[in-house]
Amino acid sequence: MRSLTTAALSQAVAPAAAVVVALFVGGIFILAVGRDPLAVYGAMVTAGTVLMEPYQRVFIDVPNDVMGSAAREIQQRRGEIVDMKSEGELTKIEALTPVAEMFGFASAIRGATAGRALWSTENAGFKPVPREILGDVVRKIRERKGLKPDPPTASYYAG
Numbered sequence: 657m658r659s660l661t662t663a664a665l666s667q668a669v670a671p672a673a674a675v676v677v678a679l680f681v682g683g684i685f686i687l688a689v690g691r692d693p694l695a696v697y698g699a700m701v702t703a704g705t706v707l708m709e710p711y712q713r714v715f716i717d718v719p720n721d722v723m724g725s726a727a728r729e730i731q732q733r734r735g736e737i738v739d740m741k742s743e744g745e746l747t748k749i750e751a752l753t754p755v756a757e758m759f760g761f762a763s764a765i766r767g768a769t770a771g772r773a774l775w776s777t778e779n780a781g782f783k784p785v786p787r788e789i790l791g792d793v794v795r796k797i798r799e800r801k802g803l804k805p806d807p808p809t810a811s812y813y814a815g
Contacts, residue, residue: 701810707790708782709754713738716749716765718773723747725768733757734786752780 714735718726720742726749730737735753742748758777765773785793795805 698810698812701808701812705790705794705807707785707793709756709785711752711780711783712755712758712777713780714749714751714753714758714775714777716751716773716775717746718749718769719745720747722769722772723749726765726773729761729765729768733761754783 714730716726716730723740726747727737727740730749730751730753733753734757735751737749737751739750740747765775794807798807799805
């Protein structure tokens with residue numbers, strides 16, 4: 657991942673007399689006042705894209721004989737099994753899973769374990785979207801918002 661250095665940012669923003677950047681949940685608002693307000697956008701594109709996604713910690717208590725099915729459900733959802741302990745007749749699974757992959761999990765785990773799993777979730781923060789799927793995720797988001805599928809390149813903002 658390329659990062660934008662302070663020197664590169666100052667060169668890109670130099671033509672602008674004043675720049676106001678406000679970050680908020682779900683987006684960014686930039687107000688650049690000066691000769692070349694698009695310089696800020698170009699600098700952001702040059703810096704590269706890092707998209708963060710929310711994760712959940714998933715706790716599953718399941719009988720030992722269907723433990724493999726429960727673990728498979730987690731792994732099919734880009735989940736990472738953090739801990740797995742056997743306590744008598746039960747296996748306790750702890751995993752980290754992207755929230756976007758958890759839609760439909762309730763019925764899937766119920767079907768995979770014949771309704772014998774007890775599970776719960778809690779917020780686990782944010783992690784970057786893996787590079788190998790980043791392009792597809794960005795395209796889907798842009799299409800959903802009615803934008804062109806591919807984001808503009810730095811040359812789009814060059815004067």
